[in-house]
Amino acid sequence: MYNRLVLLFFVIVTAASCRKTEYTTIAEPAYLRVFNNLDYNITVDTKDVPQPFLTMLIDPELDADGVPVKAATVGDFLDKRAKWARPYPDAVSTVIYQTEYPGSAKVLAGPILNGYDLSSWAQVPSGKHRIMFYSRPFSTVPFFDLPKDLRKLVMIDTTVNFGQREVYTMHILEKKFSTKEAGIYIRQEDFVKRPFSDSMVYVNFYNLSSEGFSQNAVFKDKKYNQRLLDTMNVYSTLNYVNKFEGFSPIEGHKGNLMGRVIRSQSPEVQPYYSFPLFPDTIPNRIYTGRTGQLFTFLSPEYTYATNPFIQYMGESNGRFSELAVLPEKVIYESAYQMQADLLTGMVVTVRSGAYFNRSFSTVNTIEYVNGKFFLTTIQRKYEPPVY
Numbered sequence: 001m002y003n004r005l006v007l008l009f010f011v012i013v014t015a016a017s018c019r020k021t022e023y024t025t026i027a028e029p030a031y032l033r034v035f036n037n038l039d040y041n042i043t044v045d046t047k048d049v050p051q052p053f054l055t056m057l058i059d060p061e062l063d064a065d066g067v068p069v070k071a072a073t074v075g076d077f078l079d080k081r082a083k084w085a086r087p088y089p090d091a092v093s094t095v096i097y098q099t100e101y102p103g104s105a106k107v108l109a110g111p112i113l114n115g116y117d118l119s120s121w122a123q124v125p126s127g128k129h130r131i132m133f134y135s136r137p138f139s140t141v142p143f144f145d146l147p148k149d150l151r152k153l154v155m156i157d158t159t160v161n162f163g164q165r166e167v168y169t170m171h172i173l174e175k176k177f178s179t180k181e182a183g184i185y186i187r188q189e190d191f192v193k194r195p196f197s198d199s200m201v202y203v204n205f206y207n208l209s210s211e212g213f214s215q216n217a218v219f220k221d222k223k224y225n226q227r228l229l230d231t232m233n234v235y236s237t238l239n240y241v242n243k244f245e246g247f248s249p250i251e252g253h254k255g256n257l258m259g260r261v262i263r264s265q266s267p268e269v270q271p272y273y274s275f276p277l278f279p280d281t282i283p284n285r286i287y288t289g290r291t292g293q294l295f296t297f298l299s300p301e302y303t304y305a306t307n308p309f310i311q312y313m314g315e316s317n318g319r320f321s322e323l324a325v326l327p328e329k330v331i332y333e334s335a336y337q338m339q340a341d342l343l344t345g346m347v348v349t350v351r352s353g354a355y356f357n358r359s360f361s362t363v364n365t366i367e368y369v370n371g372k373f374f375l376t377t378i379q380r381k382y383e384p385p386v387y
Helices: 001-018
Strands: 028-037 054-062 068-078 121-127 127-135 153-161 167-174 182-189 200-207 233-244 246-247 256-262 274-275 291-298 322-324 336-339 348-352 355-360 362-369 373-381
Touching: 028 068, 068 127, 121 127, 127 182, 153 167, 153 182, 167 362, 200 233, 233 274, 246 355, 256 274, 336 373, 348 373
Parallel strands: 028 167, 200 362, 322 336
Antiparallel strands: 028 121, 054 068, 054 127, 127 153, 167 182, 200 274, 233 246, 233 256, 233 291, 291 322, 348 355, 362 373
C-alpha cells in the first residue's frame, strides 16, 4: 500500500512539473475602453424603453432564434459611467456592476505605450468585428446564464474596424433628445502619438449631448446654470485649494481662454490645451500643497472679463456654467464639481522612487453629456516607489 501511494505521488508530481501553461496573447491588438452614457429617465413616455444596464458582446454567436449563446469578448453589467474615470483600474475590486469596460474585469490590459499607461484599456483583436449591446436585468446573474427571453433586448448592433495598436474610446450615447434612441460613438485617440511635454498638463473638451438637449431639457435638481448652449468658449483658472477658504487663483492663470466647445457626436479628436504642471510663480519654489482647476464655459458673446453671470444668482439659459475639479470637497459655488486626485485634481500625485509624493503631468478629456460632466485622466509613466 505504501509503495502504491509513493508511486501515485511520483506520477502526480511528474505530471504537474511537465504541464504546459499557455498564456493568452493577442498578436496585433487594438485597445478599447467603453463608457455607458445613457441614464435612467423613467417617465410615462419612456417606461417601456429598455433600461440602459448593458452587456456588450463582440463577435457574438447567435442561435436559430437570433439569441446570443456566446461571444469572443463579453463586457457584462455595464452601468452608467462615473464622474471621474481614473488613470488606472482598481486591480483588487470585486464589484459586479461596472462603470466602464474593462473596469475591474480580468482582461488582457493595454501596455505602457509611448509613455502612456493604457492599463484602463482592454486589448481586443484588431480588424472588423460585430459589436452588439443588450439591455439586461438588474441582477448579478451573468448574461449567458439569464433565461433566453431576457437575452433578446438588442439596443445597438453595428460593425467596427479596429486598427492595429490603435487606441479607441467608445461611448453609448443618446442620439436625439426627442426619440431617446441609443447609438454608438467611437473615437480613435491620438494622445499616444503626440509629443507632449512632461512639464505640462493637457486637456480637451467635448459636448456629446443629444441633438435638441440644450433646447428642450428640464433639469430635475433645479441647480442654476447646468445647461450649455451648443457652442461655448471655455476658460481655465488654476487655483490653490484650501478646505475652508475654497479656491485662490494662481497669479497669471486666471480666466485664460482655451478654445471653443461645439456640440457634436462626430468622433474627431478635439484640440488639446495645456497648463503648467507647476504654475507657482514664486522663484525657486514648487508648490506641494493642494491645487484644483476651474473651467468656465461662456457663450461666445461674452469673455471672461465681461461675464455678467454669477453662479446661483440667476439662470443664464445656457450662456454660462462652471466645472470645478477638486482634490477634496471645498467651499466653492459652481454648477458642477467633481473630485479627482486627492491632492491635485487633474494632476496625479503619487509615491514615486524614494519620494513619498511626487506630482506628474496627465492627459485629460472633459466631456459634457446631457447635463453632466465627466473627466477621464490618462497617466504618464513614472518611476515606481522604492520602499
